[in-house]
Structures are given as C-alpha cells and as structure tokens.
Amino acid sequence: MTYQPPARPRNVLEWLTDGQKALARLHKDAALKSSAGAPLDAPDIMEGVRLSRQLVALDEQRGG
Numbered sequence: 001m002t003y004q005p006p007a008r009p010r011n012v013l014e015w016l017t018d019g020q021k022a023l024a025r026l027h028k029d030a031a032l033k034s035s036a037g038a039p040l041d042a043p044d045i046m047e048g049v050r051l052s053r054q055l056v057a058l059d060e061q062r063g064g
Contacts (some may be wrong), residue, residue, distance in 0.1 A: 023048065 010018070030040055040046075040057035 023052065 026045060030045050030048075033040055033042075033045075
C-alpha cells in the first residue's frame, strides 16, 4: 500500500461542474430508458429528479 496524500477539497465551481456532469448522466440515462419504454422509477433517477426540483425552486427564488 502506497501513501496517498488526502485529496484537495473541491471548491464551489468544482462542485457545480461535477453536479452538472452528474445531472447530464442522469438525463442521458432517463432518455435512454424512456426511449426504450422502460419505467423511470430507478432510485437514482428519482433522486436526481428530486434534487433537480430543489435546484429549480432555489433558482426561481433567486429570481433566475
């Protein structure tokens, strides 16, 4: 086992960028499943929808 220094904490822009990438992957997965006629009741997709709703609500509160 080799020593690995602790990872540098993410800054705000890194969190936002990583969040965009995660939402893009969830969007792609949902699009593939819906085009195949599969139900979109997977826990990860439903959690992504829940979080997206929260983000939209926060953005609307900010006047976005």
